[in-house]
Each structure stands twice: as C-alpha cells, then as structure tokens.
Amino acid sequence: YHYLNEDDAVAINVYIDKSNRVWTVDFAGLKVLDVQSDSLTPYLPDRNDPNAIRFNVKGIFQDRQGNHWIYHEPGGVGICLAPKGFNQLYHNPGFIKMSSGGNVTAIQADSKDRLWFGYFDGGISVVDLQKGDTIRFRHSEKDKFSLGRGTVFCIFCDSKGTMWVG
Numbered sequence: 001y002h003y004l005n006e007d008d009a010v011a012i013n014v015y016i017d018k019s020n021r022v023w024t025v026d027f028a029g030l031k032v033l034d035v036q037s038d039s040l041t042p043y044l045p046d047r048n049d050p051n052a053i054r055f056n057v058k059g060i061f062q063d064r065q066g067n068h069w070i071y072h073e074p075g076g077v078g079i080c081l082a083p084k085g086f087n088q089l090y091h092n093p094g095f096i097k098m099s100s101g102g103n104v105t106a107i108q109a110d111s112k113d114r115l116w117f118g119y120f121d122g123g124i125s126v127v128d129l130q131k132g133d134t135i136r137f138r139h140s141e142k143d144k145f146s147l148g149r150g151t152v153f154c155i156f157c158d159s160k161g162t163m164w165v166g
Helices: 002-008
Strands: 013-016 022-025 030-034 039-043 057-062 068-072 076-080 089-091 104-109 115-119 124-128 133-137 155-157 163-165
Touching (some): 013 057, 057 104, 068 104, 076 104, 104 155
Antiparallel strands (some): 013 022, 057 068, 068 076, 076 089, 104 115, 115 124, 124 133
C-alpha cells in the first residue's frame, strides 16, 4: 500500500475498474495502480496539455463500454473513450446534456446503461447516451417523495438494478 501514500498524498476517492486496477484521487491528481504488473501511473494536471486531466479531480468511473469518466471541480466532466486510450481525454463532451450547472460529485450506470450524475446541492441527471435524453431529479418542498435536499455524495446500482442515492 506504499503506492497510495506517495508524497504523503491523501486519497479522497478510490475506485477499482473492470481490469482490477486501483484508481486513487488525491489533491495532486489521479493515480492508477496495476496490481498485476506492480506499477503506478500518475495522471497529473498540466496547463500546457489540453488532453491532461484538470485540477481538482474528485472521482473516476468506468462504464460498461470501458470508457473512463473523470469528474472535477469546477463543474466538469471528462471522458476517455476506451478505443482511444486513457491519454485522450475529452473535457465536457458536447453529447452530454446534464443541465445542472453544479459540480459533479458521483457517477454510476444503471441496468439500462444510463449514466446517473449526482451534483453538489443540485440533484441528479440521468443521461441516456443512446437516445440523447436527460431526466432531472431535484428536491421539491411540494413533493415529499422527491429527492432529499443537499448534495449527492454517492450513487449505487445493486444486483437487482435498484438505484441507491446517498
């Protein structure tokens, strides 16, 4: 575990992808530990490289197609398309119509391959990339069954396809 504490960095998010690689997010950037090869690869912000990750990365998620989604503050999302490799990062891709304006705090896919984006004090957007549709869930004082007030910190899809929001 010495890799995860390199330069006294504190991991603020940890994710294990489909290849069993361990991704950590810390205040310096994003790092991936490949357990099989025992190698650590850092992905750090670089203002001079438009394909580099942005500053203030908050998390990473891999969808069923193998694409990696990276979310960062302020309000950004980047995607690394699986066929292009991780070094080609598209920032705030135009085919995502999330319409929140807030910072993304969580990403998860549901059983229909729709992506759920949780926001800092902004509810949830459910994006169907195949159809181009977006559904918004927000808190409403008038609806006691609406989403709770505040920030969405995590989203989870269980084995039955039920989505859980915290």
